[in-house]
Amino acid sequence: MSIWNTVIAASLAVMALKLIGYVVPTSFGEQPAVQRMSSVLTVALLSSLVVIQTVASSGGVAIDARVISVLAAGVMLMLRAPFIIVVIVAAATAALLRFTGVMP
Amino acid sequence: MDITSRKTVSMGLSVAAAVSLYGISFGALSVASGLDVWQTQFLSIVMFSGGSQFAVIGLIASGAAGGSAITSAALLGVRNTLYAVTMAPTIGPGLWKRLLAGQLTIDESTAVSLSQSELQHKRLGFWVTGIGVFIGWNAMTFLGAVLGDAVGDVRAFGLDAAAAAAFLALLWPRLTAKDPIVIAVVAAVVTVIAIPAVPAGVPVLVAAAVGLVTGFMLNRGAK
Structure with missing residues (x-):
């Protein structure tokens, strides 16, 4: 599947999911089971994506500068730093570790 | 105004x-x-x-x-x-x-x-x-x-590290109670195990499925 096909299909799916919310009855979204499933899915997926972006490397697991960077991001989040600062600190940490040759 | x-x-x-x-x-x-x-x-x-x-x-x-x-x-x-x-x-x-x-x-x-x-x-x-x-x-x-x-x-x-940090920053505000933290940890562990075992892109789906099951079990345990 080409990148364009993936981009278009995924975009239309996400757009449709937003629009559906304006046509289903309000009572559907108020059901506790539905709300719970949505928040569980979001947490599980985001957590999984953190791990993939941090350690996945061509079909295996690799410990490199990304791990230290994510730990640095975690510290910034604990200090209640704004979103953009968290991201910049993580990038700067990885860049520095690689520039100095400490970690790949 | x-x-x-x-x-x-x-x-x-x-x-x-x-x-x-x-x-x-x-x-x-x-x-x-x-x-x-x-x-x-x-x-x-x-x-x-x-x-x-x-x-x-x-x-x-x-x-x-x-x-x-x-x-x-x-x-x-x-x-x-x-x-x-x-x-x-x-x-x-x-x-x-x-x-x-x-x-x-x-x-x-x-x-x-x-x-x-x-x-x-x-x-x-x-x-x-x-x-x-x-x-x-x-x-x-x-x-x-x-x-x-x-x-x-x-x-x-x-x-590449910035992307990982971005996901963490999106996840962080949701980790306010025991249940979401347990689900996040389970999803993270499952992902690490799945990465070398299954093709790229599949670990995230496995984590979503296991996360749902975990959420269901936590909910039943609470009742």
Whole structure:
């Protein structure tokens, strides 16, 4: 599947999911089971994506500068730093570790 | 304009400014993942949901099949459906208004709107934040994509680590109770185990499934 096909299909799916919310009855979204499933899915997926972006490397697991960077991001989040600062600190940490040759 | 309206506008615009800045990293990471500037911009205009957008480019970069990128983006987009259901009474009737509101229904517009107590401020908060983020996010995506194209090796600038940090920052505000923390830890462990065992793109789906089962069990245990 080409990148364009993936981009278009995924975009239309996400757009449709937003629009559906304006046509289903309000009572559907108020059901506790539905709300719970949505928040569980979001947490599980985001957590999984953190791990993939941090350690996945061509079909295996690799410990490199990304791990230290994510730990640095975690510290910034604990200090209640704004979103953009968290991201910049993580990038700067990885860049520095690689520039100095400490970690790949 | 009354003082609460002014405060609402100011809140919406500051949220929009912060999120937009972060659009630069999305744009740069997207071209680094192998998408071109137009595919990147298409995601920001049509998909317009940060978590799902990062999932698509991350999975494409990891060499995952298109199907898992689409499924992951859609699963992350399910929460927007709930936001839309929540926002519908605030937005009110009217086909075109609802279509436009639908596209602008994201974490930020919903959060700013819900933080207001009166209907007029809820409406104002939704539209100011939604439109502000849409314009800023798309402008910064374009800037990031063009810069990323020019920069070349994004690893030297730590942009791969920035993507991981971005997901962590999206996850963080949700880890406010025991259940979400347990689910996050289980999903993380399952992902690490799955990465070497299954093709790229599948671990995230396995984690979603195990996360749902964990959530179900935690819920039953509580009753």
